[in-house]
Amino acid sequence: MPTLSDLAFRHTELDNVDLDWMHSLVSDWQLLADLSFADLVLWVPLRDGTGWIAVAQMRPTTGPTVYHDDVVGTVAAKGERPLIDTAWNERRICREGDPDWSSGVPVREETIPVRRPAEGAPGGRYLGVIQRSTNLSSARTPSRLELTYLQSASDLAQMVAEGRFPFSGEEPILVRSPRVGDGLLRLDRAGRVTYASPNALSAYRRLGLNADLVGAELGWVTASLCYGDEPVDESLMVVASGRAPRETEVESGGTIVQLRAIPLIVGGGRIGALVLIRDVTELRRRERELMTKDATIREIHHRVKNNLQTVAALLRLQARRLRVPEGREALEEAVRRVGSIAIVHETLSHAPEEFVDFDDIADRVIGMTGEVSAPEAQVTPRRVGTFGVLPAAIATPLAMVLTELLQNAVQHGFEQRSGKLQVIVSRGAERLDVLVSDDGKGLPEDFDLETSKSLGLQIVRTLVVGELAGRLSIDPRPGGGTEVSLTVPIPAST
Numbered sequence: 457m458p459t460l461s462d463l464a465f466r467h468t469e470l471d472n473v474d475l476d477w478m479h480s481l482v483s484d485w486q487l488l489a490d491l492s493f494a495d496l497v498l499w500v501p502l503r504d505g506t507g508w509i510a511v512a513q514m515r516p517t518t519g520p521t522v523y524h525d526d527v528v529g530t531v532a533a534k535g536e537r538p539l540i541d542t543a544w545n546e547r548r549i550c551r552e553g554d555p556d557w558s559s560g561v562p563v564r565e566e567t568i569p570v571r572r573p574a575e576g577a578p579g580g581r582y583l584g585v586i587q588r589s590t591n592l593s594s595a596r597t598p599s600r601l602e603l604t605y606l607q608s609a610s611d612l613a614q615m616v617a618e619g620r621f622p623f624s625g626e627e628p629i630l631v632r633s634p635r636v637g638d639g640l641l642r643l644d645r646a647g648r649v650t651y652a653s654p655n656a657l658s659a660y661r662r663l664g665l666n667a668d669l670v671g672a673e674l675g676w677v678t679a680s681l682c683y684g685d686e687p688v689d690e691s692l693m694v695v696a697s698g699r700a701p702r703e704t705e706v707e708s709g710g711t712i713v714q715l716r717a718i719p720l721i722v723g724g725g726r727i728g729a730l731v732l733i734r735d736v737t738e739l740r741r742r743e744r745e746l747m748t749k750d751a752t753i754r755e756i757h758h759r760v761k762n763n764l765q766t767v768a769a770l771l772r773l774q775a776r777r778l779r780v781p782e783g784r785e786a787l788e789e790a791v792r793r794v795g796s797i798a799i800v801h802e803t804l805s806h807a808p809e810e811f812v813d814f815d816d817i818a819d820r821v822i823g824m825t826g827e828v829s830a831p832e833a834q835v836t837p838r839r840v841g842t843f844g845v846l847p848a849a850i851a852t853p854l855a856m857v858l859t860e861l862l863q864n865a866v867q868h869g870f871e872q873r874s875g876k877l878q879v880i881v882s883r884g885a886e887r888l889d890v891l892v893s894d895d896g897k898g899l900p901e902d903f904d905l906e907t908s909k910s911l912g913l914q915i916v917r918t919l920v921v922g923e924l925a926g927r928l929s930i931d932p933r934p935g936g937g938t939e940v941s942l943t944v945p946i947p948a949s950t
């Protein structure tokens with residue numbers, strides 16, 4: 457479906473400032489649709505002057521719709537919908553005429569010209585017409601709620617025609633604003649409640665209100681419920697008295713309520729305000745839970761890392777006591793294996809999500825290898841290319857694999873000699889290619905990866921093929937030395 461901007465640029469004379477106004481109108485006109493129990497369609501004159509194009513549409517959440525199909529993009533010729541022409545030509549709200557039965561249900565049509573204040577144009581600029589269509593088939597004898605809604609809708613419509621709604625310069629709203637159905641209060645000029653919808657009243661009951669809300673001064677009532685004797689937040693008073701178009705949140709007795717004020721300014725004066733009310737206690741509670749869940753996961757990684765470091769320290773102690781060199785070497789190697797897993801958990805304990813920047817981890821593993829190489833062997837391993845961000849499920853095994861491969865190169869490839877050792881990475885959209893390359897003395901004659909019984913390469917094979925569903929090969933490096941190449945698939949989303 458084409459967007460409002462697409463349609464406006466292609467078919468109408470609206471400029472960027474006009475469009476900003478239209479965008480802020482349609483981002484907020486749910487309110488008008490809900491209060492009117494009516495469908496809204498925004499019509500803008502075609503550039504060639506032959507008629508109208510529908511650029512946006514809104515259905516009410518409070519009543520039945522008139523349009524089961526989308527009307528955005530529809531064109532109406534001049535004269536086809538006389539009420540639109542009249543609202544535009546005479547710059548006024550039109551609500552004359554009998555219900556229209558052409559769709560099979562009675563529909564009341566009204567039209568509201570859309571005006572925006574413009575510098576240098578005293579009357580402002582007219583941008584289009586809102587057609588408001590009410591499906592009357594389910595209309596009942598109006599209750600107090602419906603009468604208040606309709607009166608408020610009519611005030612808002614007047615504000616649209618006078619260029620007072622939407623409110624320019626209102627702070628953008630990040631969370632969903634309260635809607636009419638969430639709870640609605642109507643205030644008079646002095647900020648006293650003249651009507652409270654059942655939901656709004658319930659929200660105030662949960663905040664601790666025992667008395668009647670109608671007749672009370674909302675700012676004062678809210679402040680005494682939520683602040684007691686403490687100093688009152690200024691923005692609360694501005695919102696709860698309905699003086700400025702703004703939102704705030706108040707909390708009392710474990711209940712959190714969002715308030716949004718819509719001052720009603722009709723005929724040049726403030727006649728009162730609407731305050732939309734939404735109980736967001738559950739929403740905020742879930743947000744807090746998610747936050748603590750994150751913190752818990754981080755804490756768990758932190759503890760796992762600590763425990764692994766303790767294990768490594770115990771193994772190191774035991775290694776020192778051993779008189780048999782082979783046994784000591786084996787334990788020292790176990791220390792390094794545990795250490796490389798600990799590095800991943802440490803990184804995860806800082807990251808909020810289950811993703812880690814693996815370059816960081818790789819560099820630390822590489823650094824560890826440099827430390828363990830014999831002092832006379834001048835091996836400074838290097839990383840070429842980047843791993844990028846990887847899910848923890850890949851990072852842990854990969855760190856272990858790297859540890860083993862680098863370890864082998866230093867131990868068997870170079871022994872006492874110096875040489876070049878590189879980890880060459882290339883990250884594709886859905887795979888990771890890693891080459892661990894040394895220019896050492898090369899593999900033994902009878903080497904066979906498949907039949908090798910030693911532990912190191914078995915770990916590597918199990919992790920790469922089994923755990924990471926990747927491929928592994930070990931070959932002599934052209935020009936001398938050994939090359940281990942592995943390919944690991946990674947989920948496209950990371």
Ligand SMILES: Nc1ncnc2c1ncn2[C@@H]1O[C@H](COP(=O)(O)OP(=O)(O)OP(=O)(O)O)[C@@H](O)[C@H]1O
Pocket residue numbers: 789860864865866867868869894896897898899900903908909910911912913914938
């Ligand atoms: N980069 C390399 N250069 C030369 N030979 C290598 C290289 N990598 C592995 N090898 C050979 O492959 C053999 C098997 O390696 P593997 O890592 O499985 O066992 P290991 O290193 O001997 O013992 P550990 O279980 O402690 O790792 C090694 O003993 C070595 O002969």
Ligand SMILES: [Mg+2]
Pocket residue numbers: 860863864912913
């Ligand atoms: Mg080894």
